[in-house]
Amino acid sequence: MEKIKILIADDHKLVRTGIRYTLTSGENANFIERIDEVVNGKEAVERAKIFTYDIILMDINMPEMDGIKATAQLVKDNPEIRVIALSMHSDDYEIRSMIKAGAKGYLLKNTGSEVLANAIKTVMGGGKYYSNEVALKLMEPYDGDLSESKNSSAIDKRKVSLTRRELEVLRLIANEYTNEEIAKKFELSKRTIDSHRQNILSKLQVKNTAGLIKYAIRLGLV
Numbered sequence: 001m002e003k004i005k006i007l008i009a010d011d012h013k014l015v016r017t018g019i020r021y022t023l024t025s026g027e028n029a030n031f032i033e034r035i036d037e038v039v040n041g042k043e044a045v046e047r048a049k050i051f052t053y054d055i056i057l058m059d060i061n062m063p064e065m066d067g068i069k070a071t072a073q074l075v076k077d078n079p080e081i082r083v084i085a086l087s088m089h090s091d092d093y094e095i096r097s098m099i100k101a102g103a104k105g106y107l108l109k110n111t112g113s114e115v116l117a118n119a120i121k122t123v124m125g126g127g128k129y130y131s132n133e134v135a136l137k138l139m140e141p142y143d144g145d146l147s148e149s150k151n152s153s154a155i156d157k158r159k160v161s162l163t164r165r166e167l168e169v170l171r172l173i174a175n176e177y178t179n180e181e182i183a184k185k186f187e188l189s190k191r192t193i194d195s196h197r198q199n200i201l202s203k204l205q206v207k208n209t210a211g212l213i214k215y216a217i218r219l220g221l222v
Contacts, residue, residue, distance in 0.1 A: 002031075003030075003032060004031060004032065004033060004054035004055060004120070005034045005035075005051070005052065005053045005054050005055075006023065006034070006035045006036070006054065006056070007036050007037070007048065007053040007056045007057070008020065008035060008036070009037075009038050009039075009040065009041060009044040009056060009057065009058045009062070009070065010039070010086070011039045011040055011059065011062045011063060015059070019057060019086070019116075020035050020037070023035060023117075025113070026113075027117075028113060028116075028117050031120075031121075036051070039062070039063075040063050040064040040065055040070075041058070041062055041064065041065030041067055041071075041073075042064045042065040043064075044058065044065075044070050045073050045077070048074055048077065055082050055083075055124065056081065056082065056083045057086050058070060058071055058083050058084065058085050058086065058098075058103070059085075059087065060085060060087045060098065067085060067098065068098055068101050071083045071101040071102055072101040075101065075102030079102075082104050082123050082124065083098075083103045083104060084103065084104060084105035084106070084107060084119055084123055084129070085103045085105065085106040085107065086107050086109055087106070087108060088110075089108075090108060090133045090134055095137055096138075104128050104129070105122070105123050105129040105130060106131065106134045107119055107130075108131055108133055115131060132164045132167055132168060135171070136162075136164070136167060162203060166196055166200050168186075169182055169193065169196045169197065169200065170212060170216055172185070173200075173209065173213070173216070174212065174213045179197060200212065
């Protein structure tokens with residue numbers, strides 16, 4: 001992957017410093033060309049009009065303009081822009097509001113450096129990336145008034161309960177990983193991954209990989 005430019009929007013300097021350190025340490029530094037920082041959504045929108053960023057890491061609760069409004073404005077100004085939400089909270093409303101606003105990913109701030117790097121690479125590749133906690137939230141029934149939430153009732157009625165490992169395996173399957181590649185990534189046997197795959201097929205009531213991918217897309221995992 002070519003080196004990329006990143007904008008961090010967060011009103012806490014300590015958080016911005018931590019993210020910057022994470023992205024410029026070790027192997028992560030190999031794909032970073034530039035990192036800029038702003039302290040609220042309004043500044044993020046204004047900065048994006050002047051400079052072109054490959055990824056914007058967006059906090060949600062910020063003064064002047066929050067991350068949800070800022071993301072919506074950024075996407076309106078440039079539909080190709082890639083925003084990844086970074087939040088302390090896995091609140092249903094905030095998660096779904098950020099996705100509806102156009103965010104391509106949603107991570108919690110306690111995520112590890114490898115997950116953050118993977119999220120950036122996935123989004124840069126045209127995919128979407130939600131941390132396990134967030135993806136599990138998206139699988140739960142939602143009683144809010146966001147327009148798309150009511151349309152997901154067919155999924156919710158299944159009351160599917162995938163484990164964190166099964167959810168990650170589903171994400172990788174949908175991103176065209178083979179069972180062998182998944183086994184190697186998790187340092188598990190292929191037989192174990194085969195078992196996870198069969199459990200997922202059974203829980204989701206689908207017959208093949210196409211069904212798994214369709215379900216993952218509906219959940220926003222890819």
